Amino acid sequence: MPVNYATPAASQLFPVAGVRLGVTQAGIRKKDRRDLTLIALDAGAQVAGVFTKNRFCAAPVTLCRQHLAVGSDIRALVINTGIANAGTGQPGMDAAIATCDAVAAALGVEARQVLPFSTGVILELLPAERVIAGLSACQADLRADAWHDAAHAIMTTDTVAKAASRRIELGGQTVTITGISKGAGMIRPNMATMLGFVATDAGIAPDLLNALVKEAADHSFNAITVDGDTSTNDSFILIASGQSGVAVNDAGDARWPVLRGAIIDVARELAQAIVRDGEGATKFITIAVEGGRDVEECRQVAYAIGHSPLVKTAFFASDPNLGRIQAAVGYAGIEDLDVARTRIWLASNGEEALVSEHGGRAAGYGEETGARIMAAAEITVRVHLGRGDARATVWTCDLSYDYVKINADYRS
Numbered sequence: 001m002p003v004n005y006a007t008p009a010a011s012q013l014f015p016v017a018g019v020r021l022g023v024t025q026a027g028i029r030k031k032d033r034r035d036l037t038l039i040a041l042d043a044g045a046q047v048a049g050v051f052t053k054n055r056f057c058a059a060p061v062t063l064c065r066q067h068l069a070v071g072s073d074i075r076a077l078v079i080n081t082g083i084a085n086a087g088t089g090q091p092g093m094d095a096a097i098a099t100c101d102a103v104a105a106a107l108g109v110e111a112r113q114v115l116p117f118s119t120g121v122i123l124e125l126l127p128a129e130r131v132i133a134g135l136s137a138c139q140a141d142l143r144a145d146a147w148h149d150a151a152h153a154i155m156t157t158d159t160v161a162k163a164a165s166r167r168i169e170l171g172g173q174t175v176t177i178t179g180i181s182k183g184a185g186m187i188r189p190n191m192a193t194m195l196g197f198v199a200t201d202a203g204i205a206p207d208l209l210n211a212l213v214k215e216a217a218d219h220s221f222n223a224i225t226v227d228g229d230t231s232t233n234d235s236f237i238l239i240a241s242g243q244s245g246v247a248v249n250d251a252g253d254a255r256w257p258v259l260r261g262a263i264i265d266v267a268r269e270l271a272q273a274i275v276r277d278g279e280g281a282t283k284f285i286t287i288a289v290e291g292g293r294d295v296e297e298c299r300q301v302a303y304a305i306g307h308s309p310l311v312k313t314a315f316f317a318s319d320p321n322l323g324r325i326q327a328a329v330g331y332a333g334i335e336d337l338d339v340a341r342t343r344i345w346l347a348s349n350g351e352e353a354l355v356s357e358h359g360g361r362a363a364g365y366g367e368e369t370g371a372r373i374m375a376a377a378e379i380t381v382r383v384h385l386g387r388g389d390a391r392a393t394v395w396t397c398d399l400s401y402d403y404v405k406i407n408a409d410y411r412s
Contacts (some may be wrong), residue, residue, distance in 0.1 A: 029082030167361030320370025
């Protein structure tokens with residue numbers, strides 16, 4: 001079960017004008033499950049995206065990059081789960097192209113205006129004929145209030161669907177932001193085995209949108225880790241339909257900070273939901289590193305802690321073997337780190353304890369305190385490097401027996 005997370009009700013996910021979604025059961029890998037989603041965008045929408053840095057990126061990722069390089073006037077997204085269409089060579093690319101061609105023909109748009117997305121088992125070819133056969137049912141199902149259904153239709157090993165929605169006021173006008181994501185394993189920075197789609201009915205100039213999708217990813221999907229693996233299919237897409245009547249064309253617009261902040265908040269909520277539903281997760285852990293010379297070295301330390309199997313298994317057991325955290329800070333790669341200036345705290349349920357200072361155990365710290373704090377479902381590790389004013393935060397989860405079971409049985 002996810003850590004303190006439940007899927008919002010369908011009524012809590014606000015429709016975004018200019019965006020319609022439809023889902024169906026296409027039998028892509030398993031029967032009797034929703035596994036195909038079509039998202040249709042009205043003319044005038046702007047789209048931007050960021051993708052995995054894995055060199056074995058999937059065919060749909062390559063095609064998305066190509067189509068976005070041509071223009072941001074995207075009119076449709078098609079998403080399948082079950083098979084990732086990664087590691088499939090030219091046949092995989094042919095399947096992705098055929099899918100885009102079929103969507104374009106169905107909606108009366110150009111193939112370059114279609115973005116394909118796949119998630120699931122790697123090294124298996126996407127059965128394009130099943131995707132294409134399911135498109136008519138998706139098209140017939142298109143509606144503005146289908147975000148809840150789409151959140152379920154993009155799941156793989158997720159135990160719950162992940163979605164978030166906001167309404168904000170900008171200059172007396174209401175703007176809606178709604179998004180969905182999927183992911184539970186193969187999660188680490190530089191995207192993960194995750195898909196994320198966030199749409200707003202605000203109008204956002206293409207240059208601002210391209211900058212914002214990168215910034216939002218850095219504050220959300222690029223700040224989570226479950227198991228340290230970087231997938232082949234990771235994609236985060238930001239859509240601005242422009243149908244609210246609010247249009248932001250430059251960063252100097254007084255409405256921009258509010259809109260930008262709300263979109264980042266939705267992305268962060270979706271990213272944290274992935275960690276809360278991490279494969280086998282029982283605890284949600286915030287790693288806040290401060291006092292660095294720059295943000296990058298703070299992230300470097302946070303990731304070292306968040307990726308450590310020894311740290312993560314200690315949290316699963318509520319075992320205050322906190323020398324593991326200290327060791328991770330030490331091997332994070334800051335060669336001139338002065339360990340005597342580094343301090344480490346643990347916190348949960350309003351209680352914070354200084355664990356390490358002056359290069360060793362803090363004088364007032366006892367293991368009974370550490371065990372009590374670590375028994376909570378949500379825990380914060382705070383590290384001060386004593387080197388400057390920079391800070392960064394990463395979210396992760398523990399590593400349990402069930403993580404091994406889930407991944408051992410994934411293809412069965």
